[in-house]
Amino acid sequence: xxxxxxxxxxxxxxxxxxxxxxxxxxxxxxxxxxxxxxxxxxxxxxxxxxxxxxxxxxxxxxxxxxxxxxxxxxxxxxxxxxxxxxxxxxxxxxxxxxxxxxxxxxxxxxxxxxxxxxxxxxxxxxxxxxxxxxxxxxxxxxxxxxxxxxxxxxxxxxxxxxxxxxxxxxxxxxxxxxxxxxxxxxxxxxxxxxxxxxxxxxxxxxxxxxxxxxxxxxxxxxxxxxxxxxxxxxxxxxxxxxxxxxxxxxxxxxxxxxxxxxxxxxxxxxxxxxxxxxxxxxxxxxxxxxxxx
Numbered sequence: 001x002x003x004x005x006x007x008x009x010x011x012x013x014x015x016x017x018x019x020x021x022x023x024x025x026x027x028x029x030x031x032x033x034x035x036x037x038x039x040x041x042x043x044x045x046x047x048x049x050x051x052x053x054x055x056x057x058x059x060x061x062x063x064x065x066x067x068x069x070x071x072x073x074x075x076x077x078x079x080x081x082x083x084x085x086x087x088x089x090x091x092x093x094x095x096x097x098x099x100x101x102x103x104x105x106x107x108x109x110x111x112x113x114x115x116x117x118x119x120x121x122x123x124x125x126x127x128x129x130x131x132x133x134x135x136x137x138x139x140x141x142x143x144x145x146x147x148x149x150x151x152x153x154x155x156x157x158x159x160x161x162x163x164x165x166x167x168x169x170x171x172x173x174x175x176x177x178x179x180x181x182x183x184x185x186x187x188x189x190x191x192x193x194x195x196x197x198x199x200x201x202x203x204x205x206x207x208x209x210x211x212x213x214x215x216x217x218x219x220x221x222x223x224x225x226x227x228x229x230x231x232x233x234x235x236x237x238x239x240x241x242x243x244x245x246x247x248x249x250x251x252x253x254x255x256x257x258x259x260x261x262x263x264x265x266x267x268x269x270x271x272x273x274x275x276x277x278x279x280x281x282x283x284x285x286x287x288x289x290x291x292x293x
Contacts, residue, residue, distance in 0.1 A: 001253040002082045002291040005209055007227070008284070009075045009270050015278035016069040022272030025207065025259040026077035027052075027060035032239070033086045034257055039079040045070045057266065059259035075270055080291065085252045088241070096235065098146040102200040104236045116234040119202040123262035126190050128198040131175060136195035146201075150233050150243060151250075153195060157188050158248035170264060186229040186264050188245040193231050193263070202234040206242060207267040208257040211288040226286050227269060230255070256288070 007026055027039040039060070043050070047064035055061050066073065105117055122128055139152040164182040174194050177183045183191070189205055196203040210228040230244040230251060240260075242251040259267035269284075 001084075001211075002080065003209075003211060003256055004078065004080045004289045004291055005256060006285075006287045006289070007077045007209075007269070008286075010283045010285075011073045012281045012283070013071045013073075013277040014280070015276055016071050017066075017073070017277040018069050018275045019065070019067055020073065020272055020274035021065045022063070022075075022270060023268075024062040024064070024075055024077070024270045025059055025267045026062065026075070026079075026269055027258070028079040028081045028208075029059060029257045029259055031058075031257065034081055034083050036079060036081045040077070042076045042078075044072075044074040044076075055266075057259070057261050059261070059267065081256060083253045083256060088238070096146050096237075097143040098140050098149050098199070098201065099143065101146045101202075101234075101236060105200075105202060105234075108236070113236065116202045116236075119204045119234065119262065120197055120200055121262075122197070124265050125170070125263035126174065126194045126197065128194065129175065130198075131178060132191075132194045133198035135178065136199050140199060146233075146235060147241070150196070153192060154243045154245045155248050157192055157245040161188060161191075161245075163246065185246040189229045189231045190263060192243070192245050196231075196233060203231050204234075204240070204260050205263045205267065206230050206232055206257055207259050207261075207264070207269070208255060209286060209288050210244075210247075211254045211256065211290060213290070225288060227258075227284070228255070229264070232260070 048067040
């Protein structure tokens with residue numbers, strides 16, 4: 001499936017900003033199952049310094065600095081991509097007990113396994129805990145197939161947690177999300193990752209977009225026409241597999257990936273530092289358009 005994604009981020013300031021430095025994760029990721037045919041990021045006012053690089057996780061990152069006074073900053077990203085879900089070998093996917101995944105990760109020395117091991121460690125927004133481990137263990141009985149346990153964990157989060165855009169912010173700790181069982185897509189992704197890492201299993205954060213075409217009379221999936229987040233797990237011999245706890249499904253051709261990282265902090269759409277500005281108002285607009293083949 002082919003898409004055009006337009007993501008506009010606009011900051012309006014009560015006082016002039018004399019200088020700002022920013023990083024943007026807005027260009028779509030090139031990876032197995034997703035090919036990006038075009039991508040551009042426009043900044044207004046025009047930046048004095050701008051460059052693009054690929055970060056440790058393989059994401060496209062734009063750095064830019066605006067060095068003239070301004071009271072509004074607009075970052076517009078327009079990308080086109082084709083998403084093709086990859087086939088999954090049922091035999092391989094169902095063969096490995098979850099404990100074996102941890103053992104292979106601990107003992108492996110290949111570059112791929114060493115990289116995956118990073119995603120079993122704590123990160124700034126996600127800390128392993130006994131409470132998260134206890135919640136996860138309800139889905140990971142001894143010798144249960146790894147993906148079967150992950151799928152049940154995803155479904156439990158979908159069923160037991162309430163989507164509430166007013167309850168949390170990026171700083172809300174996971175124990176509070178667990179206690180109240182409320183949050184948004186990034187909270188559910190962080191929570192699932194925390195559960196898996198508390199079992200010693202590798203899981204990473206995925207940012208992107210969700211396109212939906214609901215049947216007549218049916219509502220759109222939550223997260224449509226907005227930035228979305230989910231998580232992926234590493235299965236030795238297969239690779240990274242995505243799970244969306246907000247919508248209780250394995251992402252397919254309707255999920256469009258922007259970036260992956262340890263948590264939201266690694267893939268923030270736009271972040272930076274500025275001098276001046278006073279109070280600010282943030283407005284974000286996202287349009288996901290399906291293109292003709």
